Amino acid sequence: GEDVEQSLFLSVREGDSSVINCTYTDSSSTYLYWYKQEPGAGLQLLTYIFSNMDMKQDQRLTVLLNKKDKHLSLRIADTQTGDSAIYFCAESTQAGTALIFGKGTTLSVSS
Amino acid sequence: KAGVTQTPRYLIKTRGQQVTLSCSPISGHRSVSWYQQTPGQGLQFLFEYFSETQRNKGNFPGRFSGRQFSNSRSEMNVSTLELGDSALYLCASSLAGREKDGYTFGSGTRLTVV
Secondary structure: OOOEEEOOEEEEEOOOOEEEEEEEOOOOOOEEEEEEEOOOOOEEEEEEEEOOOOEEEEOOEEEEEEOOOOEEEEEEOOOOHHHOEEEEEEEEOOOOOOEEEOOOEEEEEEO | OOOOEEEOOEEEEOOOOOEEEEEEOOOOOOEEEEEEEEOOOEEEEEEEEEOOEEEEEOOOOOOEEEEEOOOOOEEEEEOOOOHHHOEEEEEEEEOOOOHHHOOEEOOOEEEEEO
């Protein structure tokens, strides 16, 4: 069945780059998403990538997609303490009406 | 424009009771999805409604149900609450629930069952 996997924790220093990785199983997913969740809050859509793209850049965020390996990554340049949060990778289901989420990667940024 | 509004923000219920949560989507959005978030299971899809019809359902028992009204507002109901139903329930609003529309989440309702 469909499944999305992420590493659980990442710790970086302020100013460094962060790379959060994700693998997914549904090769028919057309869109892949990255969401951010801060403590006590809902999910904020950070960016998404269409499956026929290899890379998408949006200010400090770069998404890389390797469709052959079903691997997705999110790079945050010049990571700030305000970037500390849980980051979720998600793929859409074949029906397109639901998202399958990974368990989330907790990013901790130290100054 | 207003975002996705979920009410109430916090709720404490006793085992065996039932609960109703509400979600008002972004104006003009016709698709509403519900997700359960727990530390153990993560984010799991409950169901999705579009134009008052349930289009997709996750793998949850029949105690979990929902509905959508003509103004696109949605409610979900959990009957005979169990301790394991304690979770953050998130609602997502989408123009039509198509992948390219994207999904905007509310802040959630945190349900505690005691």
